[in-house]
Amino acid sequence: MTSTLPRTLVAAAALTAAFGAFAQSNVTLFGVLDASVAHISTDNGSVTGLANGGQSSSRLGFRGVEDLGGGLAAGFWLEAGIGVDTGNSGGFSFDRRSTVSLSSNAIGELRLGRDKSPAYLNIETFDPFGDVGVGGIGGSNLIGSATSAAGTPEGSAPKRVSNSINYLLPATLGGFYGQVQYAFGEQLSNIENDTLRDAVALRVGYGSGPLNVAFGHGEVRGGTTAVGVDYKSTNIGASYNFGMVKPMVVFATERGNGRRVDLLGIGATAPVGAGEIRAAFSMFKRKDIDDADSKKLSLGYGYNLSKRTQLYGTVSRVSNDDRANRGLAVSSSALASPAIALGSSVTGYELGLRHSF
Amino acid sequence: MTSTLPRTLVAAAALTAAFGAFAQSNVTLFGVLDASVAHISTDNGSVTGLANGGQSSSRLGFRGVEDLGGGLAAGFWLEAGIGVDTGNSGGFSFDRRSTVSLSSNAIGELRLGRDKSPAYLNIETFDPFGDVGVGGIGGSNLIGSATSAAGTPEGSAPKRVSNSINYLLPATLGGFYGQVQYAFGEQLSNIENDTLRDAVALRVGYGSGPLNVAFGHGEVRGGTTAVGVDYKSTNIGASYNFGMVKPMVVFATERGNGRRVDLLGIGATAPVGAGEIRAAFSMFKRKDIDDADSKKLSLGYGYNLSKRTQLYGTVSRVSNDDRANRGLAVSSSALASPAIALGSSVTGYELGLRHSF
């Protein structure tokens, strides 16, 4: 520990001669490494392995802010997902976020690049498990046809969106916050089919003291499937921190690809000793067909060795109706996924270590 | 800002036991993030999207220098291109530069690895738009058959070259500068065909006070096409900074693949207020066939919010002869390219934000 030094890295600006003289700048290097032993079992067998990001997604990033004076600032953010189990065998990229921004204390922030969709943010914000690991609500692709083609507005439920222009409200509105996002489809103007157009999303909320409540909506026009699909997502969530316990609720509905799925999630976190209990119950309702609903119950505990390091354990179970086969998500590069038979239940647990820097 | 600290990062040398004791070293972290809204239109339609590096190529790098005493120094440079629009969806690599060097104040620098070709450097140095974005002169592949196979001397107009040994003149020659580059083809000695051999390039120049003038020449023996091609490039450029305006000119000629193209670029930059006006006019002449020339006119303005942050706008138009279909270059991972019909003109603009660190 080097307590006499500031928290941020000090770097030389890489300015070519065209940019003028060298200037000093700050770069913050940050990250999370989270690994767990995960086990998933269903009627068709079980699988055990080393999973990645069971409590928080593993990542490595670089970011910085430049004070331009007069309440203005410029900034950048490059954040890459890390597969700690295999060392990113599929390749390293700034898939989580890559943005450059101009912001004003009074007016807000203009942000360009790849960022999370504001139509998705409530899903993870109001889930006690942050929508990761076996306990995560699994709300990023309710209608089950998401494609994750980077560089385009994804067909269904994009968790993150490339080619986007974002406007974020300033932090000076007495608790109100919000983000509007427009993402280019980047297709030719004279293409007549619907295979891909653009995406819009917004989120507005209010957070003050113990209360946090937010609404989100997004639309993707066209899609990456052969026949274009339009996708619409709407959700609302709230939490209230009573101190002893922080209950939270989220409702989301998603349409597209000929389907509609509703999700209701109810959960809570509660500080216990040096750690935190997490509990969540979720109901998934297929609106377009009968007898295809699912329920999920998750329970977990995280023990803080420090503010930066946590040991955690999570157990989760999904029950499926006769025509449903919803599974459990585990992030792992090589872990085999057991096939879930219609009507089967699935059980999973994780025991892990999360370290942030 | 932490003004009491030096500009460079302080890092621990990663020395294994075999290397001896730990030693202290400096690593500089640097980069540029540049994103713009770009629009390109031609007879066959138009496309709009978020482009990357409209004024300066987005990048992230690590570099350092070790003083060995007696005027000697060792150094390294790792620089990766960044796609801020999509977060490097195609994968992150040190494609811009990866070198290790030994240098002497008196004798010069020996540099090993992947570096820019000295036969290319004048193209970007004497273009007011630095050969990037819609306004860029587009001079890196005049004969239109470049292949960008990393790890080999590329077939045509290599902007960067892997497997190279470079010698650079020292900075103590009263304004004279220069670089000689040899890049291995890395093929077996007893292979008789011409599919790939090696590459040589050099650049010599003189820069002192307001004047800068430089000559470049490069040859690639063989190539990555099925039938080997030899490629030759020669160029010369000059600029003179009058203070109020800095005019510049570059002439380049390129032969290979059965073609020859000449390029004449005339341009200028001029400081205006807190920013800079950029203007360029370029003429492309196909010497091997008639009626296939092109002209390009580009105009831009960059407004400096600080030495590190700039807002910019550029507009550019290409006019093609009846047998030419030259287009406009925009760096974007997903942006569709409209097909340019023979004899059509193309118009493009970019409005962007560039931030360096």
Next chain:
Amino acid sequence: MTSTLPRTLVAAAALTAAFGAFAQSNVTLFGVLDASVAHISTDNGSVTGLANGGQSSSRLGFRGVEDLGGGLAAGFWLEAGIGVDTGNSGGFSFDRRSTVSLSSNAIGELRLGRDKSPAYLNIETFDPFGDVGVGGIGGSNLIGSATSAAGTPEGSAPKRVSNSINYLLPATLGGFYGQVQYAFGEQLSNIENDTLRDAVALRVGYGSGPLNVAFGHGEVRGGTTAVGVDYKSTNIGASYNFGMVKPMVVFATERGNGRRVDLLGIGATAPVGAGEIRAAFSMFKRKDIDDADSKKLSLGYGYNLSKRTQLYGTVSRVSNDDRANRGLAVSSSALASPAIALGSSVTGYELGLRHSF
């Protein structure tokens, strides 16, 4: 040089609101860039090119340790291989190591993620050339069927293993050290074939004063070949530093894929002036067929310009029996490999520059 500052980077912990307040942390940025001109010749011709990591594998890494108090610590390590010759044209990943750890001075370390196999470590530890470059003992895949599929226990001679749980002895055992590794196959429990199961490995050693001796053993159950193979590796090595010279010996035996190969390596390093002489003689014996042995003789010198920077030269020659065609390993993204005819000999040399930071 900034001698008043500590050796480690100071970074801001990237803690989201869920993790609590920001906390200060240290991140160490480290690396090696090593490039050489390499030449390999055999009966079928020769090849010359720019090679990577002739004396030490080129790399870039980030690591940190958090003191949790009471002798406990948490830590992480992300280390990527670098191809300095081409700038990682195949993509950047933390293929060398990606781990998160919890350790205790008294009990030892629990390490999760991708790490070197303890069954391999003696091979490089007791080779004067560290098993890299033309002089390297070439002991990482004796039976010649290694697959390097990241994310799974590789079929033969895994140098590094993903999905692993490691326990390392503490450094307080009077010179005794050791590591046990278990790597998940991550396959379904009800899969009956042998295509892939799991891997176990261990290493125990004693190092005190001039003496270092260690034993290693590893097994991979199943494999990534179509018909599963079991693989077993056992080795033992020792070195003794007399000051003037440090002799070392390693014996390794490897079975799998219907083969067995034994390796005996004898070598030494000796400080001479500001550098070090390295010499090694290795014998490879095919136990399953006759007349298929090989011998390798390597000689090298490294001249230290500083503790961080070395110029080196290595020459090596392999002699093959009538039914053997063992070659020389050079790390280079594009360098062509001459085909080695049965019974041919192979000669190689490297002249290089290694710089660490």
